[in-house]
Amino acid sequence: MSDLPSPGQEPPRRFVVQTARTASDMAHCAKCGARAQSVCSAIEDHDLDRLGSSAIQMNVPPGCSFIEDGSDAIDFFNVTEGTVKLYKLLPDGRRQIMGFAGPGHFLGLAVSDQYAFGAEAVDQVRLCRFSRPRLHRLLDDFPRLERRLLKEASNELVAAQNQMLLLGRKTARERVASFLLERWNRCPQTDVLSLPMTRTDIADYLGLTIETVSRTLSTLRREKLIADAGGHNLRILDGERLAELAEGEAS
């Protein structure tokens, strides 16, 4: 593959910007597991070289921040492996996580000249990095890419609006249920979902405290709606009731 900004065993630190050397492997796009779900699917096979040479691959270890809120927006990113959290901070340290971006997600849509958010790796993350001018050149050359990006933005907007409904009007119970279902939808065909992020991350995503998240999960466990599945995994025991809960149709 290519560059490793820092080995995996580096102590996870916040606000350490990762740099990377150029990627020599031009063919990585063809083998990219996230391509089908990402904006890159708008590029035809025979143009993949062009795409590949525009991107630089990066590895980011867990807990490492690679976009700092308010810094100049020079790069755009595409997640190919792992999970990234996007967040905003208030001056006194209160944090709101805007979302968790998995493989295929494009980072940098909500951007003017400065990033409007920070980004940090949840687990071991792999990224494609595009510089601003390179991305614009790609957009000029591939109109389909631009349309795909607009679609991506629309999806983000839908997700953001659902999250506003959650944060503004749902109870703690409903928020946790909604979150579990959202995670579940990312794990196709199984009744198991993965929660790579910490309780703190979940709390900052749902606008709650870690204690409330923990208590709520315990209650759901006690009520046999979910069960532990080892590691950072949960098993869904009663998805229907959970869905009712998430929409406020049940107590």
Add this chain to the structure above:
Amino acid sequence: MSDLPSPGQEPPRRFVVQTARTASDMAHCAKCGARAQSVCSAIEDHDLDRLGSSAIQMNVPPGCSFIEDGSDAIDFFNVTEGTVKLYKLLPDGRRQIMGFAGPGHFLGLAVSDQYAFGAEAVDQVRLCRFSRPRLHRLLDDFPRLERRLLKEASNELVAAQNQMLLLGRKTARERVASFLLERWNRCPQTDVLSLPMTRTDIADYLGLTIETVSRTLSTLRREKLIADAGGHNLRILDGERLAELAEGEAS
């Protein structure tokens, strides 16, 4: 001008979809006051006829709903006058207002095949309506329009993320202060801002109850940070302190 779906004195009703006849006036785009701020600014003057003939103008009276959550997304809208509220509902009636769209705002970005939100006129509203196929034809013919739409989506996303921070992490006091500043920024050059919406709307926008909104405004009034300015207007007396408040840097 053109069609009037219903006279102004009609009793304001929710969930009444407005229909409209075709607009005969092809030149309306050239005179449109909202054009400079809207996506239509991406269209050159000599192509305005093309744009104008693709759009249908509509008038919507206050309290009238013209997009219903979950209904088929056949049309896109551009606000040219007045204020529109976009909202989502939970089954039991809890409501979250996603935003207030003023002149120049484009509605329908967050859309797949069904609308993901409802839309209702706050005051007397004027809209341009585009059918889905017509808009796509416009996008094919005017690539600049597509890029402008992407920029619009980015701005929406930034606004949505700020709102998530507000809903997830700010106190009632901070929310109201943030809201007042947001409204203030729409009224250039004066220390007066307009609140065409009701307390209920403000509450549903900020994730609070009308009582809390009312109480908080009263407190700010008592503290001489704001003052009444007649009608649905407020005067900002101490913008700096209000800004500190909004960011959680003051009590």
Add this chain to the structure above:
DNA sequence: CGCTGTCTTGAGAGTCCTCAACCGTGGTGG
């Protein structure tokens, strides 16, 4: 084995919500 970090659980406090009364305005009709 003890350390550290994450998670869990408990008790009390606080912010905001709920319920309720009251006020002011505008429209209606006797």
Add this chain to the structure above:
DNA sequence: CCACCACGGTTGAGGACTCTCAAGACAGCG
């Protein structure tokens, strides 16, 4: 002309949900 009602807004008292503070459980790791 004014009583009446509807509606939006304000204010108060009490309650509830979630937060804060604190202690303990558990796992990973040097």
